[in-house]
Amino acid sequence: MNELTTASFDAFVTQSTKPVLVDFWATWCGPCKVMGPIIDELASEMADVEFAKVDCDAHAELAMRFNVLSIPTFVIMKGGSEVGRFSGSMSKETFKERLSNFVK
Amino acid sequence: MVHEVIIIGSGPAGYTAAIYAARAELKPLMFAGLQPGGQLMLTSEVENWPGEADGVMGPDLMEKLKKQALRFNTDIRQEEIAKVDFSKRPFTVTTSAGVEHQAKSVIISTGASAKWLNVPGEKELQGKGVSACATCDGFFFRGKEVVVVGGGDSAMEEATFLTRFATKVTLIHRSEAFRASKIMLERAQKNPKINFIMNTVVEQILGTEKVSGVRLKNSVTNEVTEMTADGVFAAIGHAPNTGIFKDFLKLDEKQYIVTEPGSTKTNVEGVFAAGDVADHYYRQAITTAGTGCMAALDAERWLAAQE
Numbered sequence: 001m002n003e004l005t006t007a008s009f010d011a012f013v014t015q016s017t018k019p020v021l022v023d024f025w026a027t028w029c030g031p032c033k034v035m036g037p038i039i040d041e042l043a044s045e046m047a048d049v050e051f052a053k054v055d056c057d058a059h060a061e062l063a064m065r066f067n068v069l070s071i072p073t074f075v076i077m078k079g080g081s082e083v084g085r086f087s088g089s090m091s092k093e094t095f096k097e098r099l100s101n102f103v104k
Numbered sequence: 105m106v107h108e109v110i111i112i113g114s115g116p117a118g119y120t121a122a123i124y125a126a127r128a129e130l131k132p133l134m135f136a137g138l139q140p141g142g143q144l145m146l147t148s149e150v151e152n153w154p155g156e157a158d159g160v161m162g163p164d165l166m167e168k169l170k171k172q173a174l175r176f177n178t179d180i181r182q183e184e185i186a187k188v189d190f191s192k193r194p195f196t197v198t199t200s201a202g203v204e205h206q207a208k209s210v211i212i213s214t215g216a217s218a219k220w221l222n223v224p225g226e227k228e229l230q231g232k233g234v235s236a237c238a239t240c241d242g243f244f245f246r247g248k249e250v251v252v253v254g255g256g257d258s259a260m261e262e263a264t265f266l267t268r269f270a271t272k273v274t275l276i277h278r279s280e281a282f283r284a285s286k287i288m289l290e291r292a293q294k295n296p297k298i299n300f301i302m303n304t305v306v307e308q309i310l311g312t313e314k315v316s317g318v319r320l321k322n323s324v325t326n327e328v329t330e331m332t333a334d335g336v337f338a339a340i341g342h343a344p345n346t347g348i349f350k351d352f353l354k355l356d357e358k359q360y361i362v363t364e365p366g367s368t369k370t371n372v373e374g375v376f377a378a379g380d381v382a383d384h385y386y387r388q389a390i391t392t393a394g395t396g397c398m399a400a401l402d403a404e405r406w407l408a409a410q411e
Contacts, residue, residue, distance in 0.1 A: 026240075026243065028148075028161075028163075028239065028240075028243075029237075029239070029240040030141060030144075030145030030146055030147075030162065030163040030166075030237070030239070030240065031139070031145065031146070031237065031240060032240070033145070033163060034139065034140050034141070034145065037182070038182070056243065056244075057243070063244065067232075067314070068244060069231060069232060069233055069235070069241060069244045069245075069314065069335070070230070070231040070232075070235050070237075070240065070241045070244070071240050071241065071244075072240075073231060085231075086231075087230075087231040088230075088231070088236075089138065089139060090138065091138055091183070091184055091200060092182070093200065093201055
């Protein structure tokens with residue numbers, strides 16, 4: 001899993017040839033803990049998407065820049081720009097379905 | 105394969121049932137559901153769990169219960185049950201992916217979920233200032249003003265928790281009487297950052313890109329006012345997660361599962377209910393753990409009597 005920082009974020013999302021799913025999370029957030037293993041599994045199953053994480057505690061500037069007001073929030077980036085987002089905990093099937101709407 | 109017991113739900117009731125059933129060598133199969141760990145995953149510090157003298161974080165407590173259930177070989181699946189059939193034996197439960205599993209007995213511990221306000225603007229602004237989890241999202245309201253709606257313990261807890269981040273927390277409650285316990289109410293009342301607005305309901309959540317305020321209506325004078333706010337947290341109570349059981353089990357007028365007094369037996373023999381799904385009165389982590397234990401013992405005895 002790619003752990004992004006305020007310093008590495010922009011280069012990572014603009015240089016990626018694949019769409020990037022960014023998981024905004026934090027250690028104190030129960031639903032984020034639920035989604036963690038699901039995202040890890042999908043990261044190894046879905047070759048057409050790059051998965052990355054942003055720890056909102058350590059990188060609050062990024063959370064602010066993306067106007068994240070609720071976690072977990074998942075932001076999909078293509079060529080450096082946001083193309084969609086969704087938030088909350090959900091089943092693996094639902095997550096996959098919602099993600100695939102943005103990466104087709 | 106027909107399992108001895110399937111447990112649906114993974115809050116303190118489900119995990120306690122799993123620990124007892126697993127130690128009784130019933131090889132329980134647990135479906136953790138969409139919110140593994142249940143409501144405690146959305147709380148911060150739990151101060152009243154016996155044995156944790158210094159308090160424990162809700163998610164940490166659930167991690168410990170899960171570990172204990174796994175220690176005795178509970179088979180835990182991170183899947184949701186979408187359908188059940190209790191009309192014939194063995195019972196059938198079907199996951200949201202469409203896979204069927206069968207069991208001689210079922211323990212239901214699907215708990216309850218927080219109710220939304222159901223007012224205009226709420227759905228549209230979810231994740232944009234409308235939040236279902238103060239402990240998850242409070243951090244993003246540093247230096248901002250927020251509204252908490254409700255008059256019970258969870259409203260007091262959320263309001264108090266949010267003062268760590270927000271400059272001002274306004275608690276809006278529809279009446280003058282509080283369901284909250286004295287200790288929680290007093291803690292909130294003493295907090296200089298919390299303002300109380302009584303006899304008032306939220307009519308609408310305002311804002312387009314993000315929450316900008318709320319429209320309020322005084323239920324005594326009918327006066328309508330608007331107030332600015334950056335965040336809205338609803339804590340107006342819970343509804344039981346019993347939708348998939350309603351064709352088979354007796355529910356009360358609030359849709360909670362009815363159990364035989366002093367036991368966890370439902371109206372279907374071999375189906376047991378534990379925790380908040382069958383209790384709108386106590387609703388404590390420790391009482392649901394207690395009924396989870398009862399459900400495992402009830403299931404064990406019922407299974408033994410079938411042989």
